[in-house]
Amino acid sequence: HRTVRELLRQGGEPARLRRRVRAERPRRLVLLVDVSGSMAPYADALLRFAHAAVRGRTAEVFTIGTRLTRVTRELSHRDPxxxxxxxxxxxxxxxxxxxxxxxLREFLDRWGQRGMARGAVVVLLSDGWERGDPELLAAQMRRLHRLAHRVIWANPLKARPGYAPLAAGMAAALPSVDAFVEGHSLAALENLAAVVRGAPPDRASPDRATPGRAAASAPAALPREGTRRA
Structure with a gap:
């Protein structure tokens, strides 16, 4: 359009071609951190991970247990x-x-469907224990998967020898998870950061024979979402 307008201004004489350029912006990172009793040994380290993500100014953080709490503003302080x-x-x-x-339904109804989860990398940090209906969790995970660019689940229990995702909540969620990784140690969180940036998990999950779409870390190095502009 810019080329045509310039041609018209010059009476149809040849003009320089105005080309479209690709503009890139970091994908939003959304962290849902489980703070229930079973996750108490890991919650502090996971929130420190979330604090580092928020410092990059492209992340949103919520805690989940019996209530959904947005803590992005609280974690934006420079000092951990x-x-x-x-x-x-x-x-x-x-x-x-x-x-x-x-x-998860509350998050999607209030925040995700409006755009926070749309095209984002969403990371759930939880052991997958669910008091409620696993079918409800499965349905909401399918909603999330349709909205997000990629869904990653970090589970501290995955590192245990012989672990299998047999808990009803974890089993219900897995079909809608693109990457299933550990979340029990500093090394596991470093691997999670690499997966958030787009690297494959260290070990392929036996629960997902076919990997999902692409994934996610430090917000400064998030996957890029391309747009086109004149």
Missing amino acids: GPALSAAWAAVPDWRGGTRLGVL
Whole structure:
């Protein structure tokens, strides 16, 4: 269009071709951190991981347990100490139960469907224990998978010898997960960061014979979402 307009201004004389260029922006990273009682040994480390992501200004963080709590603003403080203290103060259901299906539906209805999850890399950090209906969780995971660019699940229990995702919640969620990784240690979180950036998991999951779409870490190196502009 710019080339044609320039030709018209010059009476049809040859003009320089105005080409379209590719503009790139980082994909949004959304972290859903399980703070239920069974995740208590890992929650502090996972929130520190989330704090590092938020510092890159392309991440949103929610805690999930019996309630859904957005803690992005609390974790935006430069110093991790005050950031984590503010986040814990904002979370009313620390060490409570788990309602993954209900809270994932709440997230999608209130935030995700509006655009927060659309085209984003979404990471769930949870052991997959579910008090509610596994079918509800399965349905909401399918919704999430349709909206997101990629869905990653980090489970601390995956590192245990002989672990199999037999818990009803984890089994219900897995068909809608693109990458299933460990989340129990610093090394596991480093691997998670690499997967968020787009690297394949260290070990292929026996639960997913066919890998899903592409994935995600430090927000500064998130996968890029391309757009076209004149």
